[in-house]
Amino acid sequence: MKLLKYAKSLPLLLCVLSLAPPASPQRTADEMLTLRQLNLMPVPASAQMQPGRLPITGGFKVAIGNYADDRLRSGIARMLSRLAGRTVLTMPAALATDQNGATLVITCERAGDTIPSLAENESYSLEIDEQQARLVAPTVVGALRGLETFLQLLQGDRAGYFLPAIKIQDQPRFAWRGLLIDVGRHYEPLEVLKRNLDAMAAVKLNVLHWHLTEDQGFRVESKKLPKLHTLGSDGLFYTQDQVREIISYARERGIRVLPEFDIPGHSTSWLVGYPELGSAAGPFQIERGAGIFEPALDPTREQTYKFLDTFLGEMAALFPDAYLHIGGDENEGKQWDRNPQIQAFMKEKGIKDNHALQAYFNQRVLKILQKHGKKMIGWEEILHHYLPTHAVIHSWRGAASLAEAAKKGYNGILSAGYYIDLIFPASQHYVADPLPQDTTLTAAEAKHVLGGEATMWGEWVSPETIDSRIWPRTAAIAERLWSPQNVTDSDDMYRRLAVISRQLEELGLTHEKNYDMLLRRLAGTGDPRALRTLAAIIEPVKEYRRHQMRPQTMLSPLTGLVDAARPDSEAAREFAAKVDAFLSDAPRFALYGPDLEQRLREWHSAALALRPLIDRSPALQEARPLAEDLATLADTGLEAMSHLSAGDTATTEWRDAHLAKLDEAAKPKAALEFAVIDSLRKLVIAAAETKRPR
């Protein structure tokens, strides 16, 4: 459900996003203190610090206590490699045979599910004292989750690396914790998927929702219906061997792979090879634009279901997960309205509208899936009385619609609030809860709420930029889905997010490093420093305004400043915190004063340096107004601070003139907007107020 493209449903979503953190019962003060000393993400269900520490040296040894298999051994090898990389210590390659001498002993009872499943036991306990760390888990998957926690506990000081002594008991709050990656709009190579699977495992996500087909591309090889991928993909598709490689890679990390084949809409790429399935006459071309398109499968012809039986049967055999996602979203039925045969069919069958026609279609697809042993999942429009209760409703409207489904006995997952392609900050995603504090569900009903999924829709992401759109923000969503409900401190989340973000780089993620690379490319032969200063405090416009303001196609390069700029400006958050501290230090205005002034002067210098840089880099021409705004922001801030520091109240005329300037600067340009405007407004307003201690 690539919802809200044209903002028609935006109020619903914003409603979810603006939910305040629930007034939940707090953890004990002790436990909060524990967590603030650590960098765990997601926060475990329970953790108690103990006195002492376990030193980590090159003599680090791992022993397996009970059950062992290749998946566990590979997981240990990966952990050791990251531990070695972070500490620059050479670690022994072989497992220790003696548990007593081992630094870490891992005790599992069993392998876990052969095919990763919703029922997988992912719990573990981790006890660390001065002699040893003991990781105990019923399944290898639980042990893998515990190994991630183990790595996150690593700390260092003058005495060397160590883990704090601690007792952790952990299990997820929700069993379904996913990330949707849309490879239909833009193909993503295998290594992109692999490194994102590694990142998912690092924050304990357990479902890769692989959105494989779209109007703009059909990305999976069908041996039975080969024109699907040969004609529908520009040659950019996954072979069945590659699909198996990804499934195996995911399984190694305890991650399910849920395939989505979006029907009956979003299916232009299917129709390029098989126009006879369409609801209008062909020929069809792979779609290059962004938006909602008319082509849809013809739900009135038996041939369509025969085709789907063949295709979904083939896919059901390829993808072992119990579920198969049929999409079902955004079919507006315009081709159905115009097709006399479809209209005749509806009249004959007494199908009153397109919604009912799609329900008829879904019901037929459901039978096909059941025949091939799959449970159905689809976007929430599929909810209908014919649905069996093992179907899963994928909600984009919010927790309320999820609750409604749960009351009817349907399982569901939430994606409203987790649309990471909308470019909202992590803090907004962090407050969306599949099962909010104020839920009216009974305990039995609440069990139908299985979890949620972050959705990485692919219109404006390339292999170079996709990581920066997913990470680190998705780690905050992963925490919402794993950690206890009362873990809601946004400041502490951001503190830990910065640490986790850097650790994700160990896995090859490019969210940090490609930022600077894109800026270097934009700077051409010039010095990128001024551009960095600008880019640090701007963000791409939110929701789906990017395409409205700066239209591109699926064939356009995603290498502009809007692609480099990040969704959740850390520099702007720091600036805001310092401005707040500065203003709260009235009437002295000393706290952070020199620091803020220096920052503002840097902006001013950068604005000057940007002019010649932009002159030589036509790719940056669109950023020229932003560079001019940067100078305005710097000067406005410096003037305001000068008033405040001198105790010389500014006039209301000055204030209004500068607020107007800020309003101008707040207008997006090049699909980018400054993330520091609110802080500057505060400075301007304060400068014109009579000073009194706050």
Next chain:
Amino acid sequence: MKLLKYAKSLPLLLCVLSLAPPASPQRTADEMLTLRQLNLMPVPASAQMQPGRLPITGGFKVAIGNYADDRLRSGIARMLSRLAGRTVLTMPAALATDQNGATLVITCERAGDTIPSLAENESYSLEIDEQQARLVAPTVVGALRGLETFLQLLQGDRAGYFLPAIKIQDQPRFAWRGLLIDVGRHYEPLEVLKRNLDAMAAVKLNVLHWHLTEDQGFRVESKKLPKLHTLGSDGLFYTQDQVREIISYARERGIRVLPEFDIPGHSTSWLVGYPELGSAAGPFQIERGAGIFEPALDPTREQTYKFLDTFLGEMAALFPDAYLHIGGDENEGKQWDRNPQIQAFMKEKGIKDNHALQAYFNQRVLKILQKHGKKMIGWEEILHHYLPTHAVIHSWRGAASLAEAAKKGYNGILSAGYYIDLIFPASQHYVADPLPQDTTLTAAEAKHVLGGEATMWGEWVSPETIDSRIWPRTAAIAERLWSPQNVTDSDDMYRRLAVISRQLEELGLTHEKNYDMLLRRLAGTGDPRALRTLAAIIEPVKEYRRHQMRPQTMLSPLTGLVDAARPDSEAAREFAAKVDAFLSDAPRFALYGPDLEQRLREWHSAALALRPLIDRSPALQEARPLAEDLATLADTGLEAMSHLSAGDTATTEWRDAHLAKLDEAAKPKAALEFAVIDSLRKLVIAAAETKRPR
């Protein structure tokens, strides 16, 4: 030939490296001016600027004038994608049908060799006027070379992107322009090889020398002798399908793939699975250390040649290149000396020493290669009277030994001077010439000098760091091998190298971006800025001192400061240039004065900030003395500048004391050394001199 590991032959190499640029006839002043306005690397054989420019817009169209094939079309698509990425312009996906309206018309006569070969015609001409660019080449490979030049010509200003009007006629000086990648010591995943092939193509290199076997790893699947890769590789090997994938990827870019199977020494990993081939009793283990190891194939047993016939036959069928590299280096014969059967064999056959025994071995191997249709190449020790003249001598002693072989009628390539693992600056590699100005070879003899290869030996490179050891320095070597001999301006080389380095990032190369990533990782949860300041002016120790000073194994993490630091400090070069300018501005000492002082104060601040950072990051403990040295360097520099600026001559005591401090700071620590010591020495010495205008 992983030469010089223990510096025993170092004087030979340094002799090559310290060659001054030959006093060659200069290009015309016009042409030099042309080249200094452009960022071409390698510099073309001939280039004349013309008046005018060809604008580059989103309406950019390419037409093919004559011969076309998939390789050409793919090359055009890759060029367009990079052009789009750099300009942020959406380019048309389809080729233009009308040559008249096209921005770029590409005219080839033929495909070029089916299997890339030494005889490939790589020449092209590129004429750009205000209407059109015309790229003409006899082969598709020549056209691919020209497309790289085309991309390097892109410039921008306020009016937009454009190419300058120009006439270029270009062809390589040498036909063999290679990069050796040693995947034996450390395995490199396919994507590392692919992105390096892309980078090679970008600077017109045309041979990937794939060093596939070593004591520390056997990296290629053998279906006939599977214990080679299953037991000799830790599971890190290339399947034959993957080998074909790399060969095909290389061919798409006009690059040969030359496999090397290093025998009879460097063969421990062969013997893990087949100990019966060894010259001493097994069992054998994969070697984890760095150095020269004793295991060698037994040259006296027929079984060895039967085995090699099977193996080399299989490889000869897998690798289509006309040549196969047999290594032949660094076998010290210690196992031969101790093996009574081998000694008896030598006595019986009248083989007088190990060198002669290896010659016997090589002769046998030569026959096997001939049987399988391959020409032999090996390190220069293989040169012997029995060699056919189609064999190629791979020289590591220098151009003189290459000339000697040429006089005997043997073809040869040079790697002495191009050992990029020695961590010398690009400027040193740049002066090594396979055919120096002062060569005594006749024109006919000179034709035997085919070219050269940069050698990326793999002891201390990982997938994360290898790009930074190869690039950008190898682009300077590529220029030496392609461009006219008289292209020798080191300053201009560095100017262009910086531009090309950034462009290589478009191809996924990580030499720039992983630098900062490694520093972030080392900083742990701390601020990496001070570490960046330090890292910018230090370099890993040269030659093979790293392992002597800071021993590691093949299983050690390559994530230390020595792995992050780069071979050819740009910051140190800039600092040196500014110090020279400052001193030449005597007695005013105003030029760059404030800039240098600011730099030195930054060093001082960084030294202070590094202390707490190092306290929390045990991985940085080894850098503590460097941080202290950084403070010393900063203070010394500031004191010297203060003397100079004030016109207050320092005492000789002051000078000697500070020179002694610099000598201390010049001593490597953590296998790293400062690249700014010479510049500081100049400042200190100048401070104690009586001032007079220079």
